[in-house]
Amino acid sequence: MKTLKAGYEILTPISENGLAELQHIERIGRVCYKSEGKITQDGESAKKFVKMLIDRGHEAMLEHSTLSVKFTVDRGVSHEIVRHRIASFAQESTRYVNYSLDKFGNEVNYIDLEGGIRLDNKMKEMDGETVAAILAQWREAMTQAEAHYMKMLELGATPQIARSVLPNSTKTELTVTANYREWRNFFKLRTEKTAHPQMREVTIPLLNELKGKLPVIFEDIEVE
Ligand SMILES: Cc1cc2nc3c(=O)[nH]c(=O)nc-3n(C[C@H](O)[C@H](O)[C@H](O)COP(=O)(O)OP(=O)(O)OC[C@H]3O[C@@H](n4cnc5c(N)ncnc54)[C@H](O)[C@@H]3O)c2cc1C
Structure with missing residues (x-):
């Protein structure tokens, strides 16, 4: 990962x-x-x-x-962006992209949580040790999700089926076109x-x- x-x-x-x-x-x-x-x-x-x-x-x-504008964000954020009905979108597809391939580095990319934590109204005041423990849990979950995704592909699952174990933190690229009013x-x-x-x-x-x-x-x- x-x-x-x-x-x-x-x-x-x-x-x-x-x-x-x-x-x-x-x-x-x-x-x-x-x-x-x-x-x-x-x-x-x-x-x-x-x-x-x-x-x-x-x-x-x-x-x-x-x-x-092309955003590189996690899929949780991208899901919120595509709620803006007046805009037009093009998004990296987890149906067609197979992250086990060489051209994708044989790994799943995730968007780092730290930037979000620093802007979270409640978490930004937390001590470093607690934040580190929370991030360690997140990293463990991401590692496991990637391992299950790769194993499912290895067993013959298509990317569009294996993607079901990919979490909200999965990196996505999303191009948004809109007018200035929007x-x-x-x-x-x-x-x-x-x-x-x-x-x-x-x-x-x-x-x-x-x-x-x-x-x-x-x-x-x-x-x-
Ligand atoms: C802080 C926050 C919390 C949110 N929480 C939730 C949540 O818990 N659950 C959830 O489902 N969504 C949630 N949303 C998403 C929210 O409901 C909207 O779908 C999203 O913000 C898009 O806003 P919009 O309708 O203004 O934008 P657009 O869809 O881009 O529309 C732009 C503008 O066009 C006009 N417009 C568009 N469509 C219509 C229409 N059919 N009728 C009349 N006018 C229209 C409106 O003036 C609108 O503001 C949240 C958004 C925010 C910012």
């Missing part, structure tokens, strides 16, 4: 300060107000216009956008203190990076 840190990769190229993306939304949104004459080439009118749309709740205009909804729900800590482990850094790349779209979403 191997443990990996959860992470993400932004797949959609984003222009300098997100200006091209804002100008695209501006061109479309100004049709509503018939204010195309106010468009300036330097992008300043786009910044003001898109901010105005968000401030007054006219977020439907943000649907004229697209952003794809990403805003996603971040509001999934960076909140009430969201799962392993979800927050990836959504908070992602939101912070997007605030840097597309400030007008994301900067008003605050994270505690």
Whole structure:
């Protein structure tokens, strides 16, 4: 078994300060107000216009956008992400992938729990010894799950049958494509203190990076 840190990769190229993306939304949104004459080439009118749309709740205009992100998370977190019905998904399949093969390193990859524990509202205050004991239990369970998975394959089970013993911690890659309106909804729900800590482990850094790349779209979403 191997443990990996959860992470993400932004797949959609984003222009300098997100200006091209804002100008695209501006061109479309100004049709509503018939204010195309106010468009300036330097992008300043786009910044003001898109901010105005968000401030007054006219977020439907943000649907004229697209952003794809590849998450590397555990299957528990991926199960929560795919509840977002407005997004589109592509996920590593445990039906077709056989982790006993050389190209997958002949082992099952798991997402490390430590990052999640550090963000868990109750567990983050625990002493190191207790956390170590909890992690030792988790590692033992992961090792056993992998051993049963490999044994089932060895006995002739197909990956789609053997996968039934793979736990929530199994690493998965999940590509999510959505428009900015949906990403805003996603971040509001999934960076909140009430969201799962392993979800927050990836959504908070992602939101912070997007605030840097597309400030007008994301900067008003605050994270505690
Ligand atoms: C803290 C937390 C705890 C949760 N706990 C549970 C749980 O215990 N059990 C559980 O089953 N789920 C749970 N969920 C998942 C939750 O119920 C939603 O399925 C998930 O958050 C997707 O939210 P959404 O509907 O806003 O997003 P999306 O599906 O992406 O939808 C985006 C928006 O589109 C609109 N929309 C989409 N579909 C419809 C529709 N049919 N009708 C009207 N408007 C629509 C809504 O405005 C919605 O906010 C939890 C989520 C969070 C954040």
